[in-house]
Amino acid sequence: MWYNTKATETLGIDYPILQGPFGGNLSSVELVATVSNAGGLGGYGAYTMSPQEIYDIDKQIKAATNKPYNINLWVSDTDAINGSITDEQYAQTTKLFKPYFDEAGIPLPAKPAPFASRFQNQLQVILDIRPKVFSFMFGTLPPAVLEQFRKLGIVTVGAATTLDEAIALEQTGVDMIIASGFEAGGHRPSFMASAEASTTGTFVLVQLLKEKIKTPIIAAGGIANGRGIAAALTLGADAAQIGTAFLATEESNALPIHREMLFSNAAKYTSLSRAFTGRLGRGITSRIAKELSGKENQFLPFPLQTTFMSSLRKAALDRQKWDMILFWGGQIAPVLKHRKAKQLMDSLIEETNACFNDVKTH
Secondary structure, eight states: OTTOSHHHHHHTOSSSEEEOOOTTTTOOHHHHHHHHHTTSBEEEEOTTSOHHHHHHHHHHHHHHOSSOEEEEEESOOOOSGGGOOOHHHHHHHHHHHHHHHHHHTOOOOOOOOOOOOOHHHHHHHHHHHOOSEEEEESSOOOHHHHHHHHHTTOEEEEEESSHHHHHHHHHHTOSEEEEEOTTSSEEOOOOSSOGGGOOOOHHHHHHHHHHHOOSOEEEESSOOSHHHHHHHHHTTOSEEEEOHHHHTSTTSSSOHHHHHHHHSGGGGOEEEESTTTSSOEEEEOOHHHHHTTTOGGGSOOTTHHHHHHHHHHHHHHHTTOGGGSOOBOOTTGGGOOOSSHHHHHHHHHHHHHHHHHHHHHO
């Protein structure tokens, strides 16, 4: 059967369907548990959380499901040199963004405080709490670290946006590799070439990886229904990871307006921008992303740009200025149909079944 793959065997799940682990407070315990309880793999994005917060959320997930689930972290969680910026950088960014803050009727924020990477401390918590699956983005981990996970029975999953990145991940000994196509919503987890230069589509990337590496592949980006899952598996992926379709469900922690936007006409138009966080990410096209295209050298490095933009985001939400906000979403959003995670999961399984049964009967 289509669902008997290396992924279902390795991850201990019934169906090779993974819910994308959303960072930035968009994940929820309810969504993780719903997907895992339905036989898929729920995922929780924890890169912005403190070690204690990760520990607490893990307890909640374990109370909500006894099935496997995935916790996700970012290997590289800052682009700022020594975690800080110069006064010149700050002055340049405030000049560029001042009109938007004026329009929202709020003062410019103070220069963001230096950011210290949390990754090593977060990593230790993962080893302590032992989720069945640990996925990571924006880099590779040393083979010795991956070996520690293996000894504890934790499956490791790295993300690649190019063939080079997948080869680098395979050399470290990860258990599975996500082929992250540029259709996907959210940040581009590139770590070798620039994200702008790493824009291969999901289905091309899956085929390249299938040809050149032996590690099982998870296709991610541009998949939101059974046809997409069937296509990914047919091309050689062992599983499909679905982000935008799960983000749009009531169980996710996305704001109601964010979910509405994903079902609206606006979702037909997405773009990649660094304007909101300092790292390249795909969301519904906004005026700020359009107007500041080509001025990336005047943005602050990640995550200080996120800090800088947070008061503007809040003011824009309060004043319902949707065109000043980045609503994360992938190119596939216009096909979304389901607002409940369980219904989405059921229909993914049903449609994939139908695709493979259809092939047999013809």
